[in-house]
Amino acid sequence: MELYELSAKETADGIRSKKFSAIEVTEACLARADKFEGNVNAIITLTADAALASAREIDARIARGESVGPLAGVPYFAKDNFCTKGTRTTCSSKILENWLPTYNASAINYMNDAGAVMMGKTNLDEFAMGSSTENSIIGPTKNPRDLGRVPGGSSGGSAASVAAGYAPIALGTDTGGSVRQPACFCGVQGMKPSYGQVSRYGILAYASSLDQVSPLARTVEDLAISMEVLARPDPHDTTCDAYDRPRFTEAIELPDLKGKKIGVFEGFESSQMDAELYGALQKTAGHCRDAGAVVEPMDLPIAVKYGVATYYVTALADASSKLACYDGMRYGSHLDGQTLNEMYVNTRTACFGEEVRRRIILGTCLLTEGFYQNYYGPALKVRQRMVDEFDELFGRFDAYILPTSPSLPYRIGMKETDPNRLYLGDIFTVPISLAGLPGINLSMGLNADGLPLSVQLVGQRYFDAELLGIASVLERVMGKPRVATPGVVEKTQKGEEAK
Amino acid sequence: MARQIVIGLEVHLQLLTKTKLFCSCSAEYIGHTPNSNVCPICLAVPGTLPLLNDGAVALASRLGLGLHCTIQNYSTFGRKNYFYADLAKAYQITQYELPVATKGYLDIELGGASKRVRIHHLHLEEDAGKLVHPTADGRLTGAAYSLVDYNRGGVPLSEVVSEPDMSSPAEAKEYVMRLRQLARYLDVSDGEMESGSLRVDANISLTNADGTLGTRVEIKNMNSLKALERALEYEISRQNKVLDSGGRIVQETRLWDDAEGVTRSMRNKETASDYRYYPEMDLAPIVISDSEIEGYRQSMPELPQEKRLRFAQSFGLSGEEIAILTEQKALADYYEATVSAGAPTARAANWIRMEVLRVLNELGQDISEFRVKPDALAGLVKKIEQGDISSTIGKDLLDLMAREDLTLDEAVKRLGAPQGRLSGDALRELASRIVSSQPDVAETIKNGLDKKGGKIKFLQGLVMKEARGQADPNEVAGCLSELLGS
Numbered sequence: 001m002e003l004y005e006l007s008a009k010e011t012a013d014g015i016r017s018k019k020f021s022a023i024e025v026t027e028a029c030l031a032r033a034d035k036f037e038g039n040v041n042a043i044i045t046l047t048a049d050a051a052l053a054s055a056r057e058i059d060a061r062i063a064r065g066e067s068v069g070p071l072a073g074v075p076y077f078a079k080d081n082f083c084t085k086g087t088r089t090t091c092s093s094k095i096l097e098n099w100l101p102t103y104n105a106s107a108i109n110y111m112n113d114a115g116a117v118m119m120g121k122t123n124l125d126e127f128a129m130g131s132s133t134e135n136s137i138i139g140p141t142k143n144p145r146d147l148g149r150v151p152g153g154s155s156g157g158s159a160a161s162v163a164a165g166y167a168p169i170a171l172g173t174d175t176g177g178s179v180r181q182p183a184c185f186c187g188v189q190g191m192k193p194s195y196g197q198v199s200r201y202g203i204l205a206y207a208s209s210l211d212q213v214s215p216l217a218r219t220v221e222d223l224a225i226s227m228e229v230l231a232r233p234d235p236h237d238t239t240c241d242a243y244d245r246p247r248f249t250e251a252i253e254l255p256d257l258k259g260k261k262i263g264v265f266e267g268f269e270s271s272q273m274d275a276e277l278y279g280a281l282q283k284t285a286g287h288c289r290d291a292g293a294v295v296e297p298m299d300l301p302i303a304v305k306y307g308v309a310t311y312y313v314t315a316l317a318d319a320s321s322k323l324a325c326y327d328g329m330r331y332g333s334h335l336d337g338q339t340l341n342e343m344y345v346n347t348r349t350a351c352f353g354e355e356v357r358r359r360i361i362l363g364t365c366l367l368t369e370g371f372y373q374n375y376y377g378p379a380l381k382v383r384q385r386m387v388d389e390f391d392e393l394f395g396r397f398d399a400y401i402l403p404t405s406p407s408l409p410y411r412i413g414m415k416e417t418d419p420n421r422l423y424l425g426d427i428f429t430v431p432i433s434l435a436g437l438p439g440i441n442l443s444m445g446l447n448a449d450g451l452p453l454s455v456q457l458v459g460q461r462y463f464d465a466e467l468l469g470i471a472s473v474l475e476r477v478m479g480k481p482r483v484a485t486p487g488v489v490e491k492t493q494k495g496e497e498a499k
Numbered sequence: 500m501a502r503q504i505v506i507g508l509e510v511h512l513q514l515l516t517k518t519k520l521f522c523s524c525s526a527e528y529i530g531h532t533p534n535s536n537v538c539p540i541c542l543a544v545p546g547t548l549p550l551l552n553d554g555a556v557a558l559a560s561r562l563g564l565g566l567h568c569t570i571q572n573y574s575t576f577g578r579k580n581y582f583y584a585d586l587a588k589a590y591q592i593t594q595y596e597l598p599v600a601t602k603g604y605l606d607i608e609l610g611g612a613s614k615r616v617r618i619h620h621l622h623l624e625e626d627a628g629k630l631v632h633p634t635a636d637g638r639l640t641g642a643a644y645s646l647v648d649y650n651r652g653g654v655p656l657s658e659v660v661s662e663p664d665m666s667s668p669a670e671a672k673e674y675v676m677r678l679r680q681l682a683r684y685l686d687v688s689d690g691e692m693e694s695g696s697l698r699v700d701a702n703i704s705l706t707n708a709d710g711t712l713g714t715r716v717e718i719k720n721m722n723s724l725k726a727l728e729r730a731l732e733y734e735i736s737r738q739n740k741v742l743d744s745g746g747r748i749v750q751e752t753r754l755w756d757d758a759e760g761v762t763r764s765m766r767n768k769e770t771a772s773d774y775r776y777y778p779e780m781d782l783a784p785i786v787i788s789d790s791e792i793e794g795y796r797q798s799m800p801e802l803p804q805e806k807r808l809r810f811a812q813s814f815g816l817s818g819e820e821i822a823i824l825t826e827q828k829a830l831a832d833y834y835e836a837t838v839s840a841g842a843p844t845a846r847a848a849n850w851i852r853m854e855v856l857r858v859l860n861e862l863g864q865d866i867s868e869f870r871v872k873p874d875a876l877a878g879l880v881k882k883i884e885q886g887d888i889s890s891t892i893g894k895d896l897l898d899l900m901a902r903e904d905l906t907l908d909e910a911v912k913r914l915g916a917p918q919g920r921l922s923g924d925a926l927r928e929l930a931s932r933i934v935s936s937q938p939d940v941a942e943t944i945k946n947g948l949d950k951k952g953g954k955i956k957f958l959q960g961l962v963m964k965e966a967r968g969q970a971d972p973n974e975v976a977g978c979l980s981e982l983l984g985s
Contacts, residue, residue: 083546096545103539105546202546208780237548238783317777321580324589325543329647340645344582367580367775376777 003028004165005483008074008222011168012115015073016062022055022073026117029075033119033166036486042141042151042160044080046120047087051075054117070225072115075167079158080121081128082108082171082213083202091204092126092136095332095351105202106234107171107213114229119167122157126353127323128178128206130154131425132412135355140412144484145187145450149409152182155216159186162216165483169226170216174439175206176311177404177429179214180456183441184404187452187481190216191223191468194461195436196241199234207318208239210311210433219480220472223440224248227464246465254469257291262470263298263393264288265402265428273406280444280453284401287477298400302389303431306382311430313366313379320363323356383434390435394460399470403428404441404456428456438464440471443481450490452481502705502742504735505712506671507663510678511656512688513626513696514558520625520655521549521592521782528650529694533631541653543587548781555655556599556785559623560795562657562687563600565802566618570792574599576623576779584647585628593658595776598622599785605661605681606804607673611818616674617662628652657687663702663712668731672724675699680803684828692723699727704748705738713738714748718762720755730755734762806831814844823852829866836873842880850880854894858901870904871897878907887920892968920969926962930978933961944983955979 003025006014015022030048037043058073078084081091083101090096104112112118125135133156134140141156143149144164151160155172159182162170172179174192183190191214198213205211215226227248234240264285289295328334328347335346352360366375393400405425432439440457447453457474459467484490519526522540540547560570577595603618628649632642639645659678665671679690679697690697704715718734721727733755738748753762801809803825810821810831825831830851837847855876859869871879876897883893892914899910921929934941940954949955955976962975 089545091545099545101546102544103546201548204545205781236550238550239548239781318780321578321590321775321777324580324582325545325587327582327589329584330542330587331544340584341582364775367777368773372775372777380778 002165004032006168007219007480008071008168008217008225009219011074012070012072015058016068018062022058022062022117023052025073026051026055026075026119029119029165029167032164033161036144036164036166039147040142040144040160040164040486041139042122042144042157042164042166043077044090044092044121044123044136044138044157045088047118048120050087051117051119054112058115058117069113069115069229071111071169071229073117074115074169075117075119076111077119077122077158077161077167077170078105078108078111079124079128079155079170079172081124081173081204081206082121083204084108084118084121087121089121089204090137091128092124092138093352093356094137095326095328095347096204097137097333097351099332101202103202105213106199106236107230108202110229110232111171116169116229122155122161122170124157124172124178125154126356127204127319128154128173128175129319129355129359131177131181132410133157133160133182134412135353142412142486143186143409144486145446145452146409146489147487148411149451150185150412152185152405152409154178154182155190155214156182156185158216159183159188159190162186162188162218163481163484164486168217169222172214172216173203173206174212174214174429174433175210176315176433177426179216180404180429180439180441181425183216183443184452184454184456185409187443187446187454187484188216188218188441189220189223189443189471189475189481190214190441191227191464192433192439193227193231193464194438195433196239197227197231197245197438197462197464199232199237199240201234201236201240205318205322207315208322209318210315212433218483220440220442220468220475221249221252224252224468224472227468231464241462248465248468251465251469252472254473257288257293257470257473260288260293260398260470261396262288262293262295263397263400264295265300265400266297267299267301267304273403274408276447276453277403277406277408280455281401281403284442284444284455284474284478287474288401291473291477296397298393298397300389300393300431302382303386303435304427307386307431307434308424308427310379310382310386311426311434312362313375314383314434316359316363317366317376318363320360320367323352323360326352386431387435390431390437398459399467400458402456402458404454405429408447408451408453432456432458436461438467440467442471442474442478444478445481446490502707502713502739503710504666505663505704505706505715506665506668506731507702507715508661508665508671508674509700509702510659510661510675511698511700512562512659512678512682512690514555514655514657515686515688516552516554516558516655518552518554519653520552520555520623521653523550524653526654528629528648528654531650533646533648533650536650537652541587542649543589549592549779551782551785552655555623555657556787557795558655558685558687559599559621559657560787560792561685561799562659562682563603563621564792564795564799565681565685565687566600566603566605566621566659568600568603568618568621570600570787570795571597572787572789572792573597574622574785574787576782576785577776578779580775580777581773583627584645585630585649585652587628587649587652591625591627592779592782593624594622596778597784599787605674605677607670607677609670609673614664614670616664616670619660619662621657621659624656624658626651626654626656663704663715668728668735671701671731672728675724675727677803680826684800684803692721695722701727701731701734703731703734703738705735705742713742714750716748716750717752718755719752719765720757722757726755726757729757729760730762733760737762800828803828814838814848816844816848820848820852823856824848827866833866833869833873837877837880840874840877842877843884846880846884847877850876850893850897854897858897862901869901871900875900875907882907886971886973887969889963889968889972915967920971921966922971922974926966926970926974927978927981929965930958930962930975930982933958933965934979934982937961941983955983
């Protein structure tokens with residue numbers, strides 16, 4: 001096995017026990033990125049020198065016999081909407097093309113303190129607005145499992161990095177599915193924690209009440225280790241829960257699903273979604289039953305009917321306000337004008353991309369008098385109804401399984417022209433975000449065309465550890481995703497297809 | 500029938516916290532190097548999140564209790580969205596739907612009559628930065644560029660919104676004075692209109708012929724109580740003229756121009772609906788428990804109105820005296836301490852009102868800086884009360900004590916006044932000498948021609964002057980009538 005194929009746990013254990021060094025791992029991952037990045041285009045800024053320096057530091061500390069953190073020497077990438085001190089943070093936008101933050105996001109500090117080695121910043125849809133990582137200043141990221149297809153988004157660069165073996169872990173942000181859906185498209189594990197589990201400090205916000213820092217990895221265990229590092233109280237974020245979190249790595253030792261009740265989502269017409277993904281859902285239900293769980297069908301009528309509309313009203317309104325600070329006056333790109341207003345208009349028109357402008361304009365309209373009463377106000381109420389709908393179901397179930405995406409990864413450029421269809425791709429992820437629930441994209445291997453299949457596991461709010469436990473039981477049956485070789489579509493042999 | 504005047508006020512008070520509302524930067528901005536008290540949070544650097552200053556919540560709660568409001572257990576913040584160079588985030592974090600305190604009142608007094616002004620609510624919000632225009636008059640017009648100072652950005656304000664219960668400019672002024680007094684009593688704000696730590700926006704309308712409310716106009720930019728009164732008076736006459744000539748009042752915001760003495764329409768002013776208010780999701784709601792509210796209540800000092808009542812009952816002072824003595828809490832405390840040190844209540848009140856305030860004014864001092872402490876003033880007042888010294892000498896002594904930081908005894912020595920008072924034989928001797936030095940006057944009195952008593956008063960004055968006030972005026976009068984047989 002090559003060093004870049006190891007999980008974060010295997011990597012950290014190997015480095016700590018001096019089977020190999022942090023510098024060797026970092027070099028292997030950098031070589032991997034060097035080899036494929038020309039095709040994949042997942043990275044906006046590679047910080048190779050800093051990564052090698054951090055790796056050397058970890059090796060030196062181990063040589064001196066000092067104790068090191070749980071992710072010592074483990075390479076990781078962060079989506080380019082995490083503030084990184086001294087390393088440019090673009091949000092894939094011309095408006096922040098050359099912006100150098102003066103501070104680290106809390107999540108970055110936590111990862112670095114745990115010994116993880118920061119490799120660079122990954123591609124995303126501009127300001128995390130999109131589901132395909134095509135709206136970017138550096139151009140689209142390609143899916144490492146099929147370079148003709150999108151990696152999903154908005155954390156497409158992070159998902160592609162993990163799938164292609166650039167690093168065992170990457171950080172993304174999930175607002176309405178921005179980590180779960182690219183994890184699904186790239187065939188890796190990705191977890192959106194409950195809202196409030198991880199600090200949002202230093203995240204270039206899109207929607208304050210929805211954004212969550214979310215890890216991507218190739219094993220559930222790595223997700224659990226990442227959660228143990230990331231999920232903690234932060235005095236810089238009052239929306240981050242102030243209590244101590246449970247031990248996520250202990251939760252994944254769950255032996256089976258005996259005594260668990262799992263709901264299988266059936267509230268949609270199978271014609272609305274890809275047949276193979278529908279099949280994957282049924283197969284997962286069977287795995288749950290085999291592992292001892294009681295499995296019953298369930299439905300989410302309010303979430304399915306109103307979820308996408310509610311999500312976009314909420315998120316766009318928030319985005320119009322949160323992105324107003326990019327006026328070109330204190331940081332970021334600036335275009336001149338004869339008046340203050342002209343400067344604002346010139347800067348924001350030229351430096352925001354089309355999708356961002358569309359969402360800002362829609363969000364602005366949604367908050368104006370009249371529209372607020374007809375859209376934003378009702379959306380807040382429907383959001384509460386959705387929370388109630390989930391709460392009522394959690395009286396009956398420990399977790400649900402539902403699809404992450406209604407479709408397999410689509411071809412680059414295919415859906416870009418129809419934003420409405422693109423938005424509907426979020427139908428299974430946004431209700432979870434609106435209700436603040438934890439959700440995990442669990443990979444189930446590849447179909448006959450080498451495209452990833454997966455399922456979404458959803459848990460009760462704040463029961464992130466329990467959800468990881470269930471995911472880990474299922475992962476033992478379904479297998480861990482392998483590193484993709486970009487440019488080579490893996491044709492699965494009969495009998496080896498998705499479990 | 501004359502149209503009724505309807506005035507409601509929105510008063511912004513800068514809260515006396517050490518740090519800003521959502522970050523740990525110093526809240527001081529006057530006299531500081533521009534952009535020296537700033538940080539990533541108050542500059543709206545991407546990724547930063549606001550952190551609520553609990554001290555500001557406590558001050559707003561105290562002010563709310565002082566205004567007899569209900570303090571809300573649960574209140575929230577919202578965003579008021581607009582683009583301007585002094586607003587780093589392009590939205591102001593303010594309380595909109597659920598403010599921290601609601602429904603209270605403030606009693607004002609005018610011409611001996613009391614009136615209750617209802618308070619709609621009180622909320623917390625952050626201040627904006629400050630624009631500096633490099634023109635001779637400091638105005639935007641004609642400026643080639645403008646500079647922004649964010650030191651003030653994020654400084655905590657409490658906005659007190661009244662109901663439209665005031666019906667004259669004088670009432671509005673009185674309301675602001677009483678609110679300012681309350682804020683100072685509670686150490687919530689220093690309430691200086693000139694420096695901008697107290698800002699007043701006024702809503703004013705005139706009733707229609709049928710008594711219904713007319714269209715209201717908001718006026719801003721009044722930098723003193725006088726300006727507030729003048730602006731309201733101007734606006735009343737302007738609105739009356741418009742209505743008299745059959746015109747209609749436009750709902751708008753007008754700026755007061757103090758130099759010209761007029762209000763001017765602020766064009767392009769956004770209307771309220773364009774602020775796109777909506778909930779702030781980056782901050783957890785403010786939760787204040789009943790026990791916290793009770794704690795604030797327990798720590799409340801005596802309020803100005805309560806103090807006025809007590810002064811009337813305990814000290815038997817007049818309304819005017821009470822108003823002056825209780826205007827500042829420190830002065831009221833000074834008075835009480837003087838009385839406690841043995842000074843008679845009426846004379847102490849009179850001396851503080853007339854003399855202490857005069858000396859403070861001359862020295863440009865605040866009562867807290869006054870060198871004559873209450874017990875020293877009590878000593879002086881007692882001597883005057885007992886007739887040991889005259890009021891005139893007393894004033895000179897007070898001046899000396901205040902200016903040169905002397906004790907009463909030291910001041911007496913410095914003034915050269917005799918130690919102890921003149922009386923008995925010594926006084927008779929002095930009176931006799933004075934009478935001999937004024938033979939014509941003495942003759943007039945002896946002949947019974949001093950009908951109005953002016954001549955004898957004249958002699959009394961000379962004796963007192965010679966005695967440097969250290970004699971009992973009654974005894975002086977007795978000596979003189981003995982000598983002159985009057």
